[in-house]
Amino acid sequence: MLESPRYLWRLVAIGRTLARHNALFPFELLPQARPLLRLARPFVNENAAGRPGQRLAAALEELGPSFIKFGQSLATRTDLLGEAIARDLATLQDALPSFPAAAARATIATDLEQPVEALFSDFQDRPVAAASIAQVHLATTTDGDEVAVKVLRPGIEKAIERDLGFFAWLARLVERTQPHLRHYKPVEAVAIFAQVTRRELDLRLEAAAAVELAENAEGYEGFRVPAVDWRRTGRRVVTFERIVGQGITDRAALIAAGHDPDRIMENAAKAFFSQVFKDGFFHGDMHPGNILIDREGTIVALDFGIMGRVDMADRRHMAGILVGFLERDYVKVADVFFAAGFLPDDADRMAFVQAVRSIGEPILGLPLEEISFGRLMGQLLAMAEQFRMQTQPQLLLLQKTMVVAEGVGRLLNPKVNMWQLAQPLVEDWIIAHLGPKARLQQALDDGLQMAGRLPHIVRRLDEALERERTRHVAVDRVKLFQGWFWPLVVGVLIGLAVG
Template identity: 50%
Template sequence: MIRAMRNIGRVRAILRTLARYDALFLAERAGIPPRLVRLATRLSGGGRSLADMAERRPGERLAAALQALGPSFIKLGQALSVRSDLVGEDIAADLSTLQDSLPPFPGEQARAAIEAEFGRPAEALFESFDDEAVAAASIAQVHFAVTTEGGPVAVKVLRPGIEAAFARDLDLMDWLAGLAERHLPACRRLHPVESVRTFAEAVAVEMDLRLEAAAGDELAENFRDDPVFRVPRMDWLRTGRRVLTLQRIGTTPIDEADALTRAGFQPDEIVAQMARIFFLQVFRDGFFHGDLHPGNLSVADDGTIWAVDFGIMGRIDRATRYYLAEMLAGFLNGDYLGVADVHIRAGYVPAHRSREDFAQAARAIAEPIFGLPMRDISLARLLAQLFAVTDRFEMEAQPQLLLLQKTMLVAEGVGRTLSPDTNMWELARPLIEGWVAENMTAEARAAEAIGDGVRVIERLPALVAEMGESVGRLAREGVRLHPDSVRALAGGGRRRRRWPLWAGAAVVATLALAAL
């Protein structure tokens, strides 16, 4: 009850902001009865939205509202931008433009954070430290400095109090997701509670800058021998949970095509290198940069491509890489029955669903896209539309692929800015097909199966010990059922499909508070 009352107070402010930006439509899309949405609009001042909102698309209005709600909701909007299965392709596209920028906090607070982290004043670590931030985002901001050894560095510092602010808002999101999962049957397939907790885990990684530094180091290690791709060197002596220090680089932003051309670079060659680098990250390593917007990519005078900001990274296991390669090859070759087979084999589509129906849906998605001129073909759009049919075919959401789709979309945009007539995925196609030919032969799969068997044998002693512990726990404590399971059994398994009376009353009470 205390949690509910605390969160209802926060809901009041959120409703007012959503109404101000004419973004309450999201509640109706979530399955809340239209009569309650209309009541929310009326009680929360929806009729007094900002003057220019009527001319904006729904996704633009929602992005503006989330920007106004602050850091947690900016990050939530960015997370939703990869969930076209939740919000729709158009809204996801608008949310992908959400700018993660906020006014900077004072330089003296950054210095105080550095002293608190390392137990020494900034002057003891840096010969010089610029108090004016060069970039400020929702979680942290960046200052330029020079170390006491004379090395130019960039110093990333978390915002004061950001952990507590996120904890409060994440508790609210978890509470609302729990209500949705219990009382909106249509939402259960999308696992809202699990999605919020996955989002919370991602945010927790971004708020421990040691993990970001480790991700950058891992990416650098993967490309240690690459002649083109570079990652700044991490300064671990000046890196902690709330402070990250890394090598400062002097480069040209990758979307400044004219400047790169004047420097003697060929934009289409840069796009080709981007396609190669992205392919290697996804298929060779299964570890990719998940935020490839132009601010995080740049080109040095020697033609090397540099990446920064490793707070959002994606991992794809080998089985998913097999699925992805086979699925893309099927689409590129027009083998739609093959695309259906891949989805069923991977377990993404239940086996009882019609193979032919899924192939028909795949054809309907792909043909309009592949019928475009080569420069306009978008594999990211193809994946987005594929994810949009999840409900029809009972497909479970795949978070790692959703992040990949968003990253591909951003990379496509960068590529088109550099060289509008070049399609980076056509350049990557031979690499993908070569990877399939090399890694999916019977010999390669047999070798992998042998390796998996060896790993299982190595784990057998631990598995036996865990089994013994589980049996002992059952003997001591018996079987415990979740309260929801007990209630379901007591109710004879009846399913309640109507919006519960008490839940509706709670929403109305919240809306009444919002009107105060």
């Protein structure tokens, strides 16, 4: 409570900054704030340039690191701010003036408990990048390795803690005084945001994420992760193998360097799909600034501060939703939401089916290369919010990442839908986890319940066998399906007999 005056004052200061950019509109969500908005009117700069979302982005940039991060996370919440504003927030630039190299050296020496000269034979004082939380210096280790060293901003932990305290206070205030906003769970949302942001402040976690991703990626084609130098890594410093390469956004430049952009795109699509569906651990910040193409044409991911995890249940849900859309089976899509427990049992099922159809039909009428499954998923999650869906942060991050990945894909080749490229993987995964095999497994589990669906299952099985044959895939799996078939029949018959 003692903090309230301080936070109130902070709120006023923030209000002034927002007014200067004519970006007070988020407060219109709060009816009680209307008199305050009227008070602020004389301070509003009507000449501020740009769309509302751009003005808000400019104000958040001025407010500093936590607000930049906050704006970036709001960019996933089309349900709160609408698509146009969310899209503008997604462009929030995370570039800040650099801090002095002397401070970076001091941080390294303190954190690693050794003088910089003992660790690096060469340390370039001019950073190659400076963002809200850290900056990156190129260096050569005393072992002779070329590396990139990421160092936290001095005092960043304290600044972020202060802002996180403010966000939590504001969220409590909103939850207490705004019943109509309660289902957005502001307190919980801020708590999750705080957790993610704090995690980014411990660079050992980033290094660990890089190693985990690297292990998963061993079998991927044309995708890798720079090695971590643990001897030169601590809470406030992380050292990676230096990657020499070029950006991914310039198709012509890639071709000029002798690379095949289409191949790169295929590898990127497969790597992304494998991360999400095979490993359940994905890079959650896949914008072009975090990707380099090395001399061999291999995609190298950088920046492992934001990673996402999806458990097997959610992977199945996602796949079920996508398959439902592709089959234009909107009841199936809606059923996933109820079966997953995302929507409360008493939500209006048929109204939700109708809503899902209203999202699916216009998108699925487009040519395949124009379909964005990330945006489709975004609209769906936003719609589900209106049916009182519990916010699923892991799905929101995944959805945002899909949108970003699709954007990168479009730069590489606008004529191809990246999911098409991952199709063989997608099919294998779906057959293994949602397809006949998985279904038969479930059928066995459910025994009698499934008896009525036997013809349906047999048909699916035939389809699967046919698909296997035409694709000349290993005979093993055909056997596997057959292996499932007879136990199923016996199981169902026993079930019928017992029933």
